[in-house]
Amino acid sequence: MRNPLLKVDAIHTFYGDSHILFGVSLDVYPGEVVVLVGRHGVGKTTTLLSIMGVQPPLQGGILFNREEIAGLPSWEIACRGIGLVPENRRVFPALTVQENLEVALKSRSDSRRLAMAYADFPELASLCHQRAGNLSGGEQQMLTIARTLMGNPQLLLMDEPTEGLAPLLVRRMGEVIERLASRRQTLLITGQNIAWALELASRVYILDTGIVQWSGEMQRLREHPEILERYLAV
Numbered sequence: 001m002r003n004p005l006l007k008v009d010a011i012h013t014f015y016g017d018s019h020i021l022f023g024v025s026l027d028v029y030p031g032e033v034v035v036l037v038g039r040h041g042v043g044k045t046t047t048l049l050s051i052m053g054v055q056p057p058l059q060g061g062i063l064f065n066r067e068e069i070a071g072l073p074s075w076e077i078a079c080r081g082i083g084l085v086p087e088n089r090r091v092f093p094a095l096t097v098q099e100n101l102e103v104a105l106k107s108r109s110d111s112r113r114l115a116m117a118y119a120d121f122p123e124l125a126s127l128c129h130q131r132a133g134n135l136s137g138g139e140q141q142m143l144t145i146a147r148t149l150m151g152n153p154q155l156l157l158m159d160e161p162t163e164g165l166a167p168l169l170v171r172r173m174g175e176v177i178e179r180l181a182s183r184r185q186t187l188l189i190t191g192q193n194i195a196w197a198l199e200l201a202s203r204v205y206i207l208d209t210g211i212v213q214w215s216g217e218m219q220r221l222r223e224h225p226e227i228l229e230r231y232l233a234v
């Protein structure tokens with residue numbers, strides 16, 4: 001079988017003395033859309049921060065392109081090709097939309113990537129000279145994704161991209177993810193409600209209090225909705 005692009009291998013992550021992840025393992029293969037789902041506070045964000053090197057695991061390993069990345073500084077992990085769209089939108093409010101995108105370019109002359117970003121996010125093209133701080137929440141979310149994509153990451157991590165968005169924007173986010181998936185952008189996406197991802201994801205991991213309780217093909221979850229209910233019911 002092919003090698004996974006990302007292999008998280010039995011990681012244990014702590015905040016101080018608080019033990020949060022208890023041996024989480026997951027694989028993401030090239031071109032796949034994988035969803036990590038779970039209730040509030042089960043460790044979804046912590047898993048992404050562990051992969052990104054922001055909250056490194058104290059035990060276990062993380063292989064990216066078959067190289068160990070656990071313990072590397074997060075800028076090095078970003079350079080190797082992992083991008084994170086964090087839970088809370090992070091734009092530079094005083095800069096324009098275009099300036100926000102340009103700061104993420106590896107070379108300022110790379111105007112092709114800028115054109116690609118505007119093709120993917122036409123709503124940003126018409127706002128390119130607006131200050132990012134004046135955009136709506138949904139527009140800031142799009143800008144954060146567009147900016148992360150400027151670095152051309154091999155693997156894009158998205159932390160609850162639909163959280164707090166109005167239904168219309170949830171649908172728009174589904175389109176954005178579908179477009180990324182159609183050009184085989186590898187994605188690892190977290191969420192509490194994954195109804196919108198049902199059509200897009202190939203595999204799902206269900207996390208509960210720092211442990212992967214179930215993993216399998218999206219198709220199986222479609223056939224057995226009781227699995228999701230069991231772990232996601234409050």
Ligand SMILES: Nc1ncnc2c1ncn2[C@@H]1O[C@H](COP(=O)(O)OP(=O)(O)OP(=O)(O)O)[C@@H](O)[C@H]1O
Binds near residue numbers: 038047
């Ligand atoms: N900086 C921190 N210091 C101490 N504990 C933390 C910190 N960040 C998160 N935690 C705790 O770690 C656990 C997992 O949090 P995490 O943010 O990974 O969950 P989550 O699944 O992303 O939740 P949500 O759906 O609310 O975003 C929670 O119990 C949380 O209180």
Ligand SMILES: [Mg+2]
Binds near residue numbers: 044045046087
């Ligand atoms: Mg979270």
